[in-house]
Amino acid sequence: MKKNIVARLGQELRRGGILWVPFIPLIILALAFEILPMIYIIYSSVHTASGLSMASFSEIFKSKYYVVSLRNSLLVSVAVGIIGLIIGTFGALSLRSLGEAWREKLLTLVNMTSNFSGVPLAFAYIVLLGVNGLVTVLMKEKMGLDLYGMGFNLFSWTGIVLVYIYFSVPLAFMLMYPAVYALRQDIQEAAYILGAGRVHFWRKIGVPILLPSMLGSFTLLFANALGAYATAYALTNSNNSLVSITIANLVTGDIFPDPSLASALAVIMAAFLVVSIVINARLKKNSGGVGE
Structure with a gap:
């Protein structure tokens, strides 16, 4: 062979x-x-x-700290993937209704924002939504809304998800736009002429056509959020246990560096990605005849 x-x-x-x-x-x-x-x-x-x-792998699954960091990263990545995919898909659908000139301008803007991440993005959020951020102060003085008094905290899991969504939405937008654009207007018109309502069209035609692209986009968003490091580190400074931050601490730590353990965590992360890709491929295969 x-x-x-x-x-x-x-x-x-x-x-x-x-x-x-x-x-x-x-x-x-x-x-x-x-x-x-x-x-x-x-x-x-x-x-x-x-x-x-295999001692490093055994230590990871015996330690609550490492298990929690893996769980946190998975939960954050899944949440960011789902929210980013929903917003990006609806954004791509909305963009299709605009004229060609406006579409090109907005696509350029979305492409630019998708490259804004890392430490500059975290700093921008701190300037806007930090304890003394511009938006925080304006809402408190002009509208009487105390965000932090209401429970919001940029430096918590809510803040991490919010910041991750910022660079995930443009990516989802760019990934879903070709699939949405392929859903031509004449297909909708033909369905309506044959008596299909809007809900029936999306349930039987629209969603099945977009589903493979949505599954693939979710996998990429999940992988992107799972591997993100600089943004979360700059925002929380290791106060939140994410596997990417844990790996960095194990590699660069001055007190207890353990490259073998860091590599084992990286292998487990890669295994998660492989599993998500396999599940995505299986779901794509099973959804191939949904719209028939």
């Missing part, structure tokens, strides 16, 4: 000729920054001072 794969690959390379040359730097970058680090992390997760061992 492996010989057949190698033989087919050789045939494709000979057939493509010089067209394969631009892919060589991409292959080198993938090896240097993705494949080799992944192999090293897997090796480091089972390599200890006493040799190869």
Whole structure:
């Protein structure tokens, strides 16, 4: 089987000729920054001072601290993925009703905001919604609404989810826009002519058409939120237990650094992503005939 794969690959390379040359730097970058680090992390997760061992994985699942950090990251990622997907999908649907000139301008704006994340995003939220932030002070002085007196706290889990949603919504918007654009107006008109109501159209035609793209977009949003580090760290300074912050502390900590344990946590994170991708592929496959 492996010989057949190698033989087919050789045939494709000979057939493509010089067209394969631009892919060589991409292959080198993938090896240097993705494949080799992944192999090293897997090796480091089972390599200890006493040799190869699964002790790091055992310690993670025995420690309540690490289990809680994994649970928190999963809950935050799922919440951000669902909220971001809902807002992004409705935004993409709304954008379709605008003229082409406005669509291009808004798409450019959304593309710009999707790249605003990390420490600058956390600082922007602190300036706006911190204890003495601009919005916080204005709402208290002009409207009599004390956000922090009402229970809001930017430096809590609510704040983390709120900040994560900011860079997740534009990403969901850009991911869902092509799928929404493919849902042509003539399909809706044909359904209405045949007697379908708005609810019936979306239940039988609209949602089944968009569902594969929604599942794929949710997987990307989930992965994006699960791996986010700088924004949460700048906002809470390790006060909230997230697995990405825990990994960073284990690698850069001055008191108890443990690269093997950090690698094991990274492997578990990768396993979560693989499971989500497999579930997403299975759901896509099962939803293939929903609209028929």
